[in-house]
Every structure is written in structure tokens, then in C-alpha cells.
Amino acid sequence: MLTEFKEPAVANWRQKVYEIVFEAETPAGKAFDMTLIAVILLSVLAVFLESIKSIREIFGDELFVAEWFFTILFSIEFLLRLIAVRRPMRYVFSFYGIVDLVAILPTYISLFVPGTQYFLAIRILRLLRIFRILKLTSYISESRVITTALQRSKQKIIVFLVAIFTIVTVVGSMMYVVEGEEHGFTDIPTSIYWAIVTLTTVGYGDLSPKTGLGKFLASIVMIMGYGIIAVPTGIVTAELTRAARSASTHVCPECHAEAHDFDAVHCKYCGSKL
Numbered sequence: 001m002l003t004e005f006k007e008p009a010v011a012n013w014r015q016k017v018y019e020i021v022f023e024a025e026t027p028a029g030k031a032f033d034m035t036l037i038a039v040i041l042l043s044v045l046a047v048f049l050e051s052i053k054s055i056r057e058i059f060g061d062e063l064f065v066a067e068w069f070f071t072i073l074f075s076i077e078f079l080l081r082l083i084a085v086r087r088p089m090r091y092v093f094s095f096y097g098i099v100d101l102v103a104i105l106p107t108y109i110s111l112f113v114p115g116t117q118y119f120l121a122i123r124i125l126r127l128l129r130i131f132r133i134l135k136l137t138s139y140i141s142e143s144r145v146i147t148t149a150l151q152r153s154k155q156k157i158i159v160f161l162v163a164i165f166t167i168v169t170v171v172g173s174m175m176y177v178v179e180g181e182e183h184g185f186t187d188i189p190t191s192i193y194w195a196i197v198t199l200t201t202v203g204y205g206d207l208s209p210k211t212g213l214g215k216f217l218a219s220i221v222m223i224m225g226y227g228i229i230a231v232p233t234g235i236v237t238a239e240l241t242r243a244a245r246s247a248s249t250h251v252c253p254e255c256h257a258e259a260h261d262f263d264a265v266h267c268k269y270c271g272s273k274l
Contacts, residue, residue, distance in 0.1 A: 014083060014084055017080055017083060017084040018084035018085070020032050021077070021080050021081055021084050022081070022084065022085075036077065036135070037136060039070060039073055039074075040132050040133065040135050040136055041136075042066075042070070043066075043067075043070035043074075043132050044132055044133050046063055046066045046067060046070065047132075049063060050063045050067075067107060068107065071104050071107040071108070074100065074103050074104045074132070074135075075104050077100070078100045078101070078104065081097075081100070096135075099131065099134045099135055100135065102131045102132075102134075103131060103132040103135060146240065148239075149236055149239035149240040149242070150236065150239075152239045152242070153232075153235050153236050153239045156235045157232055157235060157236075160231055160232055160235070164199070164228065167195075167199070167224070168192050168195040168196050168199060169192060169195075171192075171195040171199075171217065171221055172188055172189075172191035172192030172193075172194065172195040173188055173191065173192075174217060175191045175194060175195065175209065175214060175217060175218075176188050176190075176191040178209070178211060178213050178214045178217065179191075179209055179210065179211060179214045183209065183210045183211070183214070184206075184207050184208075185207065190207070193207075194207040195221060198218060198221045198222060198225065199221050199222075199224065199225045199228065200225060200229070201222065201225045201226065201229070252267035252269065252270060252272055
């Protein structure tokens with residue numbers, strides 16, 4: 001009887017933690033998300049301030065304490081996520097799980113890298129803390145809509161990029177033949193680099209055609225650039241509209257998939273109950 005009493009209590013407790021940590025539609029979940037956003041921004045600000053020598057010399061101890069305070073908070077949050085999910089290791093190796101680890105591991109690892117001869121390694125580890133800003137994406141519901149739109153646009157974007165690669169390869173090879181080494185187009189890769197810079201309308205100006213035929217070809221590439229830039233924008237915008245209409249903030253407790261329909265009862269990827 002005691003075991004039967006404890007198991008539902010533990011399950012209810014884990015469910016409550018899951019709703020607070022992973023869901024963004026409950027009052028407790030929203031409060032948790034807003035608190036985490038504030039902590040993430042403050043921790044990133046601390047990293048910025050620590051990189052400024054004049055501030056580090058005056059407030060070095062305070063920043064050190066603040067860093068450990070943020071690290072402990074993120075560690076507690078990470079443990080709560082592992083407790084709440086049904087498959088902890090699956091979460092650990094997910095995108096957000098890796099981001100969570102990157103946010104806390106550098107501080108702990110720096111404890112085991114003492115000595116001035118390893119100062120560069122410590123600086124690199126501390127610099128990794130800036131990736132905490134990536135944790136914001138898991139607390140902003142709109143980011144899930146964007147992620148869904150990008151996933152749905154993946155195949156179209158790949159086809160578009162292949163077409164662009166083909167165009168710049170052909171144009172770059174033509175410019176190498178037309179302009180030649182005497183005008184700075186020393187090889188085909190360099191000419192392709194020029195084609196990419198021109199097609200994307202960046203225009204560094206380090207390379208430019210000198211012959212009439214080369215200028216004519218460059219003009220065509222420039223005009224194409226304006227039209228080509230609009231293509232991926234249109235693809236993603238169309239998918240954003242679809243995703244915004246259908247996506248909710250529900251996260252599957254089994255596979256951690258997102259972007260389910262608002263009226264979904266089961267996960268469309270693994271079939272688990274939401």
C-alpha cells in the first residue's frame with residue numbers, strides 16, 4: 001500500500017515539474033521562462049563585463065561569485081529537466097541538452113585546469129559560456145515556429161543552394177576565361193569567390209572586371225542577385241505562415257518534439273500522449 005501511494009505521488013510531482021520546466025502555456029511555466037530569460041541575459045552580461053580589463057580589475061571577485069551563482073542555477077535547471085523527462089539521456093544528447101551542458105561545463109572544467117601555463121585554455125572555456133545565449137531559444141515560443149518553418153523549408157532551400165552553387169561555378173569559370181590572371185582572377189576558386197560576392201550584392205571591391213565583356217557579365221550577375229535573394233525569403237515566409245497557424249508550445253514528454261497542432265492530444269512523431 002505504501003508503494004502504491006508513493007508511485008502516483010512521484011509521478012504527479014514529475015508531471016508538475018515537467019509542466020513548469022517544459023511547458024510555456026501555464027502561469028508557472030511562463031514565470032519559469034521569464035525568470036530563466038532574465039538569468040541568461042544577466043549571465044551573458046557578466047561574461048561581457050569580465051572581458052573588459054578595467055572592469056575585471058575592479059570587480060573581478062564579484063564577477064567570479066556571480067559566475068558560480070549562475071552556474072549553480074543552470075545546473076539545478078538542468079537536473080530538473082533530467083528528472084522531468086522520461087528518457088534523460090535522450091534529452092542530454094538533444095540540441096537543447098547539449099546547449100545546457102555547454103552553459104555549465106566550462107566553469108566546472110576550469111577548476112581542473114589550474115596554473116598560469118593553461119591560462120589560454122581557461123579563457124577558451126570561459127568564452128564558451130557565451131553560448132548560454134542559445135538557451136534563450138528554448139524559452140521563446142516564437143522560436144519554435146521559426147524552427148518548424150526552417151525544417152519544412154529544408155528541401156526547398158537545399159535545391160535553391162544547389163542552383164546557386166551551379167550559377168556561381170559557371171559564372172566564376174567564365175570570368176576566369178574572360179578576365180584572366182592579369183586582372184586579378186588568378187584561378188577559378190578566386191573567380192567563384194568574386195561571383196558569390198557579386199551575386200549576394202555584398203560587393204567588397206577587392207576584385208572587379210576590367211574588360212567590356214567582363215563588366216557586361218558582372219551586370220547580369222548583379223541583376224540576378226536582386227531576384228535570387230528574394231527566393232529563400234519567400235520560401236521561409238510561406239512556411240512561417242503555415243507554422244504560425246498550426247504550431248503550439250506543447251513539448252512531447254517522450255521524444256521532446258515540438259510544433260504540434262493546438263488541438264493535438266498525441267505526439268505526431270512518436271504517438272505519446274501530450
